[in-house]
Amino acid sequence: MRDNFGRNIDYMRVSITDRCNLRCRYCMPEGARWVPMSEILTYEQIIEICTEAAALGIRKLKVTGGEPLVRRGCPELIRRLKEIPGIQQVTMTTNGILLSQYMDELLRNGLDGVNISLDTLDRERYAWITGSDSLDEVLDSIMRALESGIKVKINSVLFGDEASDEWKSLVLMAKERNIDVRFIELMPIGYGKTFEPISNSRLMTMIRQLYPGIETDESVHGNGPAVYYKIPGFKGSIGFISPIHGKFCHQCNRLRLTSKGILKPCLCYGEGIDLKSVFERKGEKKDDIRRAIRQGIEMKPEGHCFEKKESITENKNMIQIGG
Numbered sequence: 001m002r003d004n005f006g007r008n009i010d011y012m013r014v015s016i017t018d019r020c021n022l023r024c025r026y027c028m029p030e031g032a033r034w035v036p037m038s039e040i041l042t043y044e045q046i047i048e049i050c051t052e053a054a055a056l057g058i059r060k061l062k063v064t065g066g067e068p069l070v071r072r073g074c075p076e077l078i079r080r081l082k083e084i085p086g087i088q089q090v091t092m093t094t095n096g097i098l099l100s101q102y103m104d105e106l107l108r109n110g111l112d113g114v115n116i117s118l119d120t121l122d123r124e125r126y127a128w129i130t131g132s133d134s135l136d137e138v139l140d141s142i143m144r145a146l147e148s149g150i151k152v153k154i155n156s157v158l159f160g161d162e163a164s165d166e167w168k169s170l171v172l173m174a175k176e177r178n179i180d181v182r183f184i185e186l187m188p189i190g191y192g193k194t195f196e197p198i199s200n201s202r203l204m205t206m207i208r209q210l211y212p213g214i215e216t217d218e219s220v221h222g223n224g225p226a227v228y229y230k231i232p233g234f235k236g237s238i239g240f241i242s243p244i245h246g247k248f249c250h251q252c253n254r255l256r257l258t259s260k261g262i263l264k265p266c267l268c269y270g271e272g273i274d275l276k277s278v279f280e281r282k283g284e285k286k287d288d289i290r291r292a293i294r295q296g297i298e299m300k301p302e303g304h305c306f307e308k309k310e311s312i313t314e315n316k317n318m319i320q321i322g323g
């Protein structure tokens with residue numbers, strides 16, 4: 001379905017939990033609280049919402065969280081999402097801790113691709129960012145995913161001065177492997193407001209100094225706003241997702257469904273449509289859900305306002321939204 005600005009909305013990020021086995025400082029630091037399970041959408045409700053979304057033109061789903069793999073039955077949900085008429089692609093974003101354990105089942109159930117979040121290859125910094133000494137598990141999952149032949153992308157958020165050299169080893173991951181390493185600018189959402197982002201333009205300048213041959217990669221890599229580059233001799237590509245310094249709202253194709261069932265038209269604003277409450281009403285829900293999703297698409301604003309922090313109305317943390 002097209003929104004009021006002519007954009008084709010065909011992609012929905014579906015958060016299935018606000019729980020996580022990590023405590024990334026900019027997302028869900030130590031001490032933050034979970035939402036009770038009774039307030040979280042059931043898998044049945046998620047399937048119903050995605051079915052109606054597909055009827056309105058959503059073709060691609062990204063399962064996210066919290067950490068999606070900590071919710072029991074996640075691989076089975078993937079299978080059911082894949083069966084929805086009209087859905088062409090189901091992918092997942094994960095911190096990678098449990099991925100190798102579930103990889104076979106996820107593949108059998110039709111997972112089309114996986115984004116693994118990894119902000120550093122330095123063991124100490126990894127533990128400092130995430131609160132957990134589990135870098136080895138993540139690296140193991142990356143290798144397992146690559147061996148399986150599924151499309152793998154690494155998502156890295158760089159922040160603070162200490163990260164100024166971080167990119168070097170992350171970029172090198174794309175040298176010998178067919179893997180996209182993508183740098184996402186830290187957004188001023190929730191705890192993200194408390195850290196200094198490293199801009200992708202600054203990062204690109206540093207990468208270009210080391211790899212002057214870096215050039216635009218025109219091939220299509222996915223559903224989103226990433227701009228890709230190739231470094232000569234590298235098997236994989238380097239991507240930049242620059243919500244702050246490279247506003248891409250004119251090509252925004254997405255909706256977000258939070259684990260509590262709020263349909264979010266834009267990451268920047270608190271407005272959303274409460275789809276969970278539709279399930280609390282008596283009678284046939286299908287038409288109400290479809291109407292609410294249509295309304296969500298119509299509510300999409302022309303653009304975000306991350307450049308004007310005082311205009312941001314979203315107060316949730318990223319762990320409640322799903323990235």
Ligand code: SAM
Nearest residue numbers: 065066067093094095117186187192318322323
């Ligand atoms: N647990 C999974 C993971 O880490 O990939 C899925 C959920 S996590 C919220 C999804 C993505 O959002 C991660 O790549 C994470 O780094 C990113 N993220 C969290 N807070 C962010 C922020 N303030 N700005 C930019 N990206 C953020």
Ligand code: SF4
Nearest residue numbers: 020024027028066095
């Ligand atoms: Fe958990 Fe992902 Fe947030 Fe880290 S970024 S705390 S892994 S949800």
